[in-house]
Amino acid sequence: MTIQTTGMLWLLSGVFITLLIEGLLWLYWRFWGAGSIRDYISEYDEPEGDYRIVQRIKTPTQRVALVETEGKWLIYGNGYVMFSTTEDERMYAEALIHIPMAVAKKRQRILIIGGGGGITTREVLRYPETMEITTVDADAMMMDFGKNLQPLVKFNKGALHHPKVQTVIADGRSFVEHAEGKWDVIILDLPEPSRDYPELGRLFSVEFYRLFQERLEPGGAIGVACSVFSSSPEYVWSIQATLEAAGYHILPYHFDIIVEEEEDWGFCLATAAPVSPGDVHISVPTRHLSPARLQDMFHIPYGYSIYKRDAKIQTDHNRVLIEIEESD
Template sequence: MSKYRYSKVSGDASIREYISLEEDIDGEYTIVSKLNTPLHKIAIVEQEGNLLVYSGGYVMFSTTDDEDRYSEAMVHIAMAAAAKRKRVLIIGGGGGITTREALRYSDVRKITTLDLDEVIMKIGKKLEPVVAFNKGSLNHDKVKTVNEDGRKFLEETDKKWDVIILDLPEPSRKSVEVSRLYSVEFYSLLKERLNPGGAISIACSNGDSTPQYLWSIYATLRDAGFHVLPYYYLEEDDADDWLYCLATTSEVNPNDLSMVVSTKNLTTERLRQMFDLPYYLNIAKNTGKIQTDDNTVLVDIIDKAYYNFE
């Protein structure tokens, strides 16, 4: 991989194909590599000893402390809520960090990790700093990696899982088809592929700009027949709050959930606190709309929040 120094120049068209203005990096950084795949424009960026992997202009995963916090919240709530944890499915796990977290559980027997882009998966498997960060998770003997669309994979199998983790990009005008991984039809399929007592966690964007995004996923999951609990993770010194939904086949009381393993950032107390949503999220609860295969509910929310499209 070639390496060169890039001093940030706002609006530089040559780099804007890889790093969007919304995701601009403060200060100087090194672009380790720019890659064009059939699916994505990928930039691997090094800054202050960390790697950030951009896809379609936005950070897909990194080797930062933020990534630890995000992935712990993504994985351990569903693992705590599930009746069993023997079989885990991760859709959108090419960086291997969520897989690393799932491997903390001794009762996990098999993890299937999917990513549509083979190059992203190769980065998670072979790029040394990423492999060090994910502790070689994608090369672990309990892990099977698959390069395939998550919906197609589930439509063509009759296997079932105890825990399913959905860490997917937000749909946009450039990738409207991603909405099919958030639709009531897809969530109904997930319900068929979940064992009794199973649990699903779903990343739901940020609360400061898109609370309606969370509540639309919430409404869609409920329409598919799930019991749903929204939760969030916010560091006091961080500007962004990460939103998630926990979806289960039977009702769960957050106060009954406990951390089973030790992690950097989560305790049982912190886990339970994440279900206590702040006022600015709760007041938007009734704004959610149901995403289907045939509408653009989530794309419209993202467009309005980030691009001022009405």
Template structure:
């Protein structure tokens, strides 16, 4: 779920014609930094009003979905780890799991994990880009991977800006999951999904005992980003339980998340009632412990609001 600035076409003078948009290249769809190792096949390239999307098939048959040059999700092992981490902590912490709101997650992978709970009645998946949801519903490799989650009778998909949807809705949810890209100077509008004002709005959309989870990027590369998101959530009046999944040995990354609620949360109270592949008891214990090299960056935290560029500036520095 991404937001892009409108393309600017400038006029040099009254006698100069409008500049023609340049032809898009492979690098507009698959950045050099995120290009797969080895041989791969491009299955699809398309430009939507919000982003440039590419679907790539790897030599092992797995697929990756790119948004504006960078991997958004796919059918790889790290997608399973990400989904388990983002979903099962808030589902375990929430008093109920009947009604779930998902902002982002067009690939249907996190929705697949939510649907594993028998007590779930409805899952509302909100994404601004209909093409991303189309991929999650129709791309055969993704449908097999997400177990057809976006076509499940319990799931309602909404094509809309996530912030606008929540502002207009009067519903309350037991679990709210935010799975959107980081704000950047190229996508400044995403800051409104990480701001103090938005978290204040979500605070009022929780049922009693409800829990929010937020993906906070890679703490191994941008610890200030993670701490600033957490500080922003606290500034909105919510209690926060930060955690991370250290996948540096296999994937070279350490992903940060946090759970938030109107009541205090403690890792000792968590009881994941379904089987998980990656969230073992020993792993769960380590997920709530942060090394001193990360904790030292806490002093650099800043508050994201609707009117500043705190998180985009951090993203730009890294």
């Protein structure tokens, strides 16, 4: 081997090592260091395949990331998808909205807390008898996306601009404490409390749920989104126990997309009087809530049910839901 060839090999080796080090430093910066995306996109909820982060914003309430992947848009809050323009988002909104809407005696005045994306509002607007929808979100950025981010506006059909809809930027707890009047249906679609945002626990507490006793019309219904049943059944049962402690009858249900997305979402239907699955009659067309699907939604698998005995009640002064989230 000539001296010239040896020198060339050393040069190429040096270039390779330099590029390798720079690559490793970039990966460290991006995923663990100061430039980490993990504060914005959790490893658990990271999109499969290629994606691009269009925008990262730190708001007073959360760290928000706007992500585009394969023509779909995902809006993250504190690392987890809050809403998106995907088909599973449509499934989720149908499951959350149409069950309480189906059992409520009236559907004229609706309150949605955590509805900045406008997707749940879109589903409520399918009911012609609904006259007034109040959509509340604590984060002005989320509401701005729901009103002005064109892919999302197209997906939610401009729901937040509809004349029946009033949008409010406010903490959900504060809004309810100072609100006047009553609602026929109340929807709670809120992010889980966490170590970084423990104050969110006040939106899942027995004290908060008791406020709705005076805000819910006779024959009204409350729908509560309860995280992922398949990975955190204790979380769902604790919300049920908390609602029961606040004086409601609870019908838990789930929406299984384990085959498609490896998830099974949990929900609680809360009413003043007992409700059975046979009372659920959806009066508007839906894409995903077929009779067979509805029958499955109210059958809680044994693997989830065994955790019910350990359910604890969330209050304004404890960390029950945070501890559950941290133990998963």
